[in-house]
Amino acid sequence: MMELSKIKSHLGPLSYILIMAVLGVPIWWRTTEVYRALLPYDAIDALSDIEYVTQKVNIILITPDAQGVHSRGPEVQKLLNSQLYDLSLNVRAPSERESKVLESAVSLGDVDEEIGKGLAGSVPGAVVLLEAPRVLLVSPSSLVAGNYRTIYFTSATPSQQIAAMLMDTVLGEQQMSRLWETPSSPASSPTSASLLRKKSTGKIDVQLSLLVPEPEYVVASWDIKGAVHKYLDPFLSRFPLHVPVNSQVIYLTSLNIPGGEEGQGPLEVKAEDLALALNSVESLLSSQSSSSPALNLIIYIPPVHRTPLTVRGSKNNSFLIPSWGGVYIYNYNLPGDKMIKYPTSLELDMELVSKIWVGQLRSLLGVQVVDERKSLALNPRGLRDWELDYQLRYRAGENIVEVRRTLESLSRLLHQIPNIVITEDIARRVEMSLNKLRMSVSYLKEGRITEAHSASQSSLQQAEAAFFDPSLLSLLYFPDDQKYAIYVPYFLPVGLPILLSIKSIIKAIKTKPKEE
Incomplete structure (x- = not known):
């Protein structure tokens, strides 16, 4: 009778321990674990074997x-x-x-x-x-x-x-x-052409700006819609990128050119000084709402007291800023011209301006400069067929290299921080990126450069979408020690009696043989 009462006294703690072990702990573990969908880590690691693609x-x-x-x-x-x-x-x-x-x-x-x-x-x-x-x-x-x-x-x-x-x-x-060289290799040092060139995942915005610092003296007008349709669209439509064009006119804003405020008359400046002077108006130029990289093409009409304004060493009075854009100084009052009465109306020669824009875009988008003596005059489309082929090849290879770097960085990040959530959407994007990458490599080996570029572009877009997915940051700032700090106050009051009960049960089991 005495043994039966002792057994009954231990049934309550035993059942509570059993419920906690079978239901409580698994449910708590399941509800607090970080969900991590399976990623093809082996396939990502295998990307390092792609040293180059034979085309x-x-x-x-x-x-x-x-x-x-x-x-x-x-x-x-x-x-x-x-x-x-x-x-x-x-x-x-x-x-x-x-x-x-x-x-x-x-x-x-x-x-x-x-x-x-x-x-x-x-x-x-x-x-x-x-x-x-x-x-x-x-x-x-x-x-x-x-x-x-x-x-x-x-x-x-x-x-x-x-x-x-x-x-x-x-x-x-x-x-x-050079494209396939590793960043640490001496041969991978950037060239002047590569520094000029703007990188993109498939879309680049072009912002056309007309700066008129003194509209009270010079009333400037431009047929920007007609110029874009006639001169820029034939070039941009052939280029293997989506390039939307926006335009704006900015009044009462001048460039703070060193030495430009003092004195009057013609002024010759270096391109470096003009590039620094653009810092004062750069905030006004960044008016696009797109998250895509942008190129700025600026026409600047000099103030009345500093015209003509010329760029030292430039044949067409323009200059480029690597990976940012280009500037063209539009002089309307040249030496030898008749005296101008102010205010004056100025209608820009958009054919001249557009030809300069096309030349600047060719350099900024990575089209090679060819010696005029070794090539025919450039056609009105602004892009030769073999130049387009080179762009497709180069940008396909560039996208493949960038996809490899992006997915390898994502893999290292997910291994180093185990509490980052990996959703099924991220896993799907990674799989799609890898599939498109394989297709691009296969197309390049077959010589199908148009399909190769399209596949590589899709691969890079999916890889970057996975890498920058906002869900990766959901538990990034909730490490394990904070998890313990939150749950210990809940489990300690419940767990302490259970531990004491387990101790008493073990003690009862040990004392039973002695009594016998």
């Missing part, structure tokens, strides 16, 4: 030599050695129609429009090497890049020069190799 390039050599001794093809083939490009060379003689056009053409521009436009017009990434009559080129051994995907040479042009223009200018092998 397929189809090259067509058209030369009458193909019907004779056939020496030009093997010479060029031997010189086309590259680690970054899988170069496939096909050699053929010009067709009957092509021969007639070459014989009757007055200029190389006519050949480019009649033949070059159709040779590889529908094959992005392909390059054509076309032998032209010597009379069409400046010198017998000269070499000229066309506006489409054709390089023109003569029978006297050395094969080494042909291969050099193909690899260095059209395919941009040196710039492409």
Whole structure:
């Protein structure tokens, strides 16, 4: 009877301990754990194995030599050695129609429009090497890049020069190799062109601003809508980015140019001084509400007492600020002009301004500068077909490198901080980013540069969306020690009696054998 009463006295604590162990602790653990969806960490780690991507390039050599001794093809083939490009060379003689056009053409521009436009017009990434009559080129051994995907040479042009223009200018092998270098490598040091260039995940805003510091003297007007439609849209619509254009006119705001306030008359300043002077108006220029990176293109009309204002060393009175934008000083009162009576009306020459804008955008968006003697005059679209191909290749590779860095940074962050929440949406974005990355690499190897760029852009957008997801910060500032500090006051009053009960039960079990 005595033993039965002792057993009953311990049933209550035992049942309470059982309920806490079976239900209480699991429920508490489940409700307080940080949810972390599974991520493909192995696939992210494998991205470090992508040192570079070998891109397929189809090259067509058209030369009458193909019907004779056939020496030009093997010479060029031997010189086309590259680690970054899988170069496939096909050699053929010009067709009957092509021969007639070459014989009757007055200029190389006519050949480019009649033949070059159709040779590889529908094959992005392909390059054509076309032998032209010597009379069409400046010198017998000269070499000229066309506006489409054709390089023109003569029978006297050395094969080494042909291969050099193909690899260095059209395919941009040196710039492409720097892209794949690690940041710590000496070869990865940025060049002047890369410093100018603006990076983007697929969208860049362009802000066009007209600064009129003295509207009481100069009443300026500009046909900005017509200029954008006629001159900028043909260039921006071909570029592999989404580039919305905004415009604004800012009055009563002048640049604080060193030495510009003292004295009067013509003034020549350095581009560095003008770049510093822009700091005073930069807050007025950043009026776009988009989170995308922006480029600012400014037209500045100098004050009356400091006109003409010229930029030292500039042929067109403009200058660039790396990764920020460009400025053009629009002088309306030049030496030798008739005396102007103020106030005066000024209608801007938008054709002149737009040509300067296109040139500035080409530099700011990373289009290579080509020697005028080695290329045909730029077409009205502002972008040659082979320049567009290079942009697709380079930006696809740049996106792949950026995706690798972003996902590797995300993986390290999630390993280092275990209480970051990983939602299913983040996991889905990471998976999509990896899939698009694989597609982009596969497309580049096949030479499908348009699809490769599109896939790489989607991959980068998904990777950055995952990395900057706001849900990652939900428990970032709630570490484990704070969790214990919150729950201990709740569990200690309940847990202390349970611990004492467990102690008494253990003591009763130990004393039972002694009594026997």
